[in-house]
Amino acid sequence: MVWSTRELANLAGTTVNTIRHYHRLGLLDVPERRYNGYKEYEVRHLVRLLRIRRLVDLGVPLAQIGEVSAGADNTPDALRDLDAELAARIERLEQARSDIAVILRDNAPADAPAGFESVASRLSEADSSIIHVYKQLYDEDALADMRKMVEADTDAIGAEIDALPPDADEETRQQLVERLAPVLARNLSDYPWLDDPGAHLSKSKHVTQQTFVEVMVELYNPAQLDVFGRASVLAHEQLRGAHDGRGHAD
Template sequence: MAWSTRELADLAGTTVNTIRHYHRLGLLDVPERRYNGYKEYEVRHLVCLLRIRRLVDLGVPLSQIGDVSAGGGGTPDALRELDAELAARIERLQQARSDIAVILRDNAPADAPAGFESVASRLSETDSSIIHIYKQLYDEDAIADVRKMVEADTDAVGADIDALPADADEATRQQLVERLAPILARNLIDYPWLSDPAAHLSTSKHVTQQTLVEVMVELYNPAQLDVLARASILAREQLPSALDEHGDAG
């Protein structure tokens, strides 16, 4: 019994192009041709092809199939490595499914920062961009605190700053500074690491600082940067009285 390339592909549940690819890689021998020029596959070719398909289904890379199918001493190690890769892939897929469920539950944008789906409606495009970058620069504890800050922020000052034009007048800027400063002061009290975040960095201090400078310049216009800088200074000036109020409240 002999088969054509098409018949062999159908028997093995694959395609003609796949068989040709295996020929090019040297995984499957090229058979003799009939008098009419067509290849003539035999049982040994079918068995070889089915063995290759089995290993492919297991996830063995084509580049390793020759070694694995030969059953050399390294085969168990190769399979263990493959199993570890598959386990990691399954974990990633399970996490992706979990994330998708949260996104659907909270009706959040698909590209919302992970963990911020429930507050995504409060985030401006700039806020979302910055949080994505924060997640690369800070550890999980710091990001959890950032999420708490977003959840606790019910003031519309963030939206007003986002809408601030580059040529905003001084009165408008000052008003925003005075609204933002107490919020920043409260955050400095509730999250002391903000004053010295070194312990919560995921990368070097230099890279973090350099990245944040680039981010701020790119995402904020001059008026917004002015408000943020002045509000930060004012917040630190207000910190002693804010601490007193915090102590009285305690």
Template structure:
């Protein structure tokens, strides 16, 4: 540091003032940013030359560099004065900022993981978080419902849903037929599809008991969630598809109850 200072020999004649553009270039920022700092009262307004132009000095450059330093660390502009002045609240503000930065880093890490999974699996870019490996097997309405579920269920429940989707992917032909089922599908087709879906529905009821009362696992208001689910289902699926799912659910419940009854009789 001292060696660096000794390199420069300053004379009074070398003293000069800088324009706003000069100051911006030296600080690696923009003229508009400097003006913004002036409006906020973060950066002192300099004296003006005879022609009205601002003339900045070293103290302005140092002040600007300090502001930029704290802004680069993520300190909100509204808190820079307090933090830079060494106020008693400064350490608490920095600790709070550190917590926020850690959370941001975790969000970025997850985002990178999601992007890597989407690219690796050749999934749609809007694949629900954690569903990249199966998103291509899901219909547009199914992906939409998963996005909605993610706002009401916790991570553990969403992990269960992902496992269900992975298992259901094996029944691709049946799922595809239901996905493309016309609203006026005949009775025989509806019943056939319901019967084909029922065994996997029943297995899900056994593997994930909370499905018998899906509102119990909600992380938000049951009333809001129920209304949202009903509205979404009625808009995303046609009446024939909803009828198939309802029939399959009833058949699955009957299969589970019969299995339990048989198990009780055996004991």
């Protein structure tokens, strides 16, 4: 019994192009041709093709199939490595499914920062972008605190700062500074590590600072940066005043 390439492909549940690819890689011998030029595949070709497909289904890379199918001494190690890769892939897929479920539940953008789906509607495009970067710079505890900060911020000031034009006048800037400063002061009081984040960094302090500056300059215009800077100074002054007041009261 002999088969054409198409017949062999149908029998093995694969495609003609796949068989040709296996020929090019040297995984499957090229059979003799009939008088009319068509290849004549025999049982040995079918069995070899089915063995290749079995290894492919297991996830064995094509580059390793020849060695694995030949029963080399390192075949068990190769299969253990493959098993570990598959386990990691399954874990990633399960996490992806879990993330998708949260995105659908919270009606969040598909590219919302992981863990911030429930508050994504409160984030401006710039804020969402900077949180994506923060996730590469800070540990999970810090990110959890950042999420709490967003959840606690019910003021519409974020949207106003997001809409602030680069040439905003001084009065508008100062109003935003005075409204933003108490929010920053509360966050600094509730999360003291913000002033000294070293213990929560996943990258070096130098890399974090350099990245933070680059990102801020890229994502926010000069007026917004001015408001952030002045509000930060004012927030620290308010905190010192509050501490001094408590000290005198004691």
